[in-house]
Amino acid sequence: MTAQQPSLMCPVEVSNLQRQLDGQTVLNNISLNVRGGDVVGLLGKNGSGKTTLLETMLGFGFPAFGESLLWGERATELSGATKQRVGYVPQRDELPGELTPQQLFNLYRQLRPRWNQALVERLMPEWELSQTKRIRRMSEGQKQKLAIVLAVAHNPDLLVLDEPVASLDPIARRQFFQQLMDYACRDNCAIIFSSHIVSDMERIVNRVWCLENGQLTCDSELDQLYESVVRIDYSGQIPQSQLAELTGLLHSETNRAGGQLVLAEWTPQRAKELEVLGLVDIRVSALGLEDIFLYWHGGAHGR
Numbered sequence: 660m661t662a663q664q665p666s667l668m669c670p671v672e673v674s675n676l677q678r679q680l681d682g683q684t685v686l687n688n689i690s691l692n693v694r695g696g697d698v699v700g701l702l703g704k705n706g707s708g709k710t711t712l713l714e715t716m717l718g719f720g721f722p723a724f725g726e727s728l729l730w731g732e733r734a735t736e737l738s739g740a741t742k743q744r745v746g747y748v749p750q751r752d753e754l755p756g757e758l759t760p761q762q763l764f765n766l767y768r769q770l771r772p773r774w775n776q777a778l779v780e781r782l783m784p785e786w787e788l789s790q791t792k793r794i795r796r797m798s799e800g801q802k803q804k805l806a807i808v809l810a811v812a813h814n815p816d817l818l819v820l821d822e823p824v825a826s827l828d829p830i831a832r833r834q835f836f837q838q839l840m841d842y843a844c845r846d847n848c849a850i851i852f853s854s855h856i857v858s859d860m861e862r863i864v865n866r867v868w869c870l871e872n873g874q875l876t877c878d879s880e881l882d883q884l885y886e887s888v889v890r891i892d893y894s895g896q897i898p899q900s901q902l903a904e905l906t907g908l909l910h911s912e913t914n915r916a917g918g919q920l921v922l923a924e925w926t927p928q929r930a931k932e933l934e935v936l937g938l939v940d941i942r943v944s945a946l947g948l949e950d951i952f953l954y955w956h957g958g959a960h961g962r
């Protein structure tokens with residue numbers, strides 16, 4: 660068997676990853692991969708393990724079990740050349756407060772062979788950022804924007820962003836997503852980002868991961884998710900005990916005329932199964948990603 664060309668390898672391959680912090684299992688047996696061109700949205704409640712997953716995937720910290728490979732190299736032992744292919748925007752601000760953006764750009768320009776100063780010169784005024792203000796005097800949102808500029812300007816093949824829009828105003832969020840879409844159009848560039856703002860995520864990702872208590876509960880193409888998790892309105896009276904038997908039932912409620920179900924693992928062939936139960940006038944409609952996430956995790960109107 661011939662060795663695979665590094666450029667054709669998956670940017671990320673994670674297998675059976677387990678991570679423990681303070682004796683607690685924070686990531687449990689996670690396997691996933693990212694292909695070139697993927698834009699992956701990572702969803703999960705607070706404390707579900709998103710930051711830990713992104714950090715462990717990139718080699719910041721050792722797993723208790725399993726491994727993460729970036730283009731075939733173990734993430735904790737990356738070569739200098741492979742490190743240059745990764746851009747990361749951490750959730751917490753790690754910028755040197757005493758420097759100005761200009762000083763930081765000068766530094767990065769020397770350290771990053773792929774540095775794109777033209778992009779910096781375009782983004783800084785567009786995002787209303789000063790190049791000469793000390794970073795510690797910037798607002799949280801301004802620092803977040805700067806961290807994004809730094810990550811994209813070094814032209815990575817894998818861009819990982821941990822809650823990049825948490826402090827951004829709606830205009831900045833829109834500019835950020837436009838920039839991300841431009842970036843995603845580059846050949847074979849992969850993007851992974853976590854966010855609690857699901858409506859934004861939905862506009863750009865092709866793939867979704869959900870974490871729950873350190874376990875990967877969903878790894879799906881967005882289109883497949885829309886097709887497989889649906890709302891069903893029906894007429895007829897069915898005992899709740901019978902509905903409870905349905906595979907993938909996430910939610911059910913009844914009214915005098917009939918009721919409503921939310922089902923995962925839906926396929927059009929399953930309509931027969933509902934008819935056999937006595938449901939009539941079945942209407943299937945798609946849900947948005949936010950609703951899918953809420954039902955999946957038993958949130959506001961979930962289980």
Ligand SMILES: Nc1ncnc2c1ncn2[C@@H]1O[C@H](COP(=O)(O)OP(=O)(O)OP(=O)(O)O)[C@@H](O)[C@H]1O
Binds near residue numbers: 681685707750
């Ligand atoms: N250094 C640490 N030591 C011990 N436990 C930690 C440490 N860092 C994180 N944890 C725990 O690991 C779990 C996952 O944390 P993590 O920050 O990965 O979650 P998250 O999904 O990113 O949360 P959020 O959405 O709030 O940012 C939490 O229970 C947290 O308390």
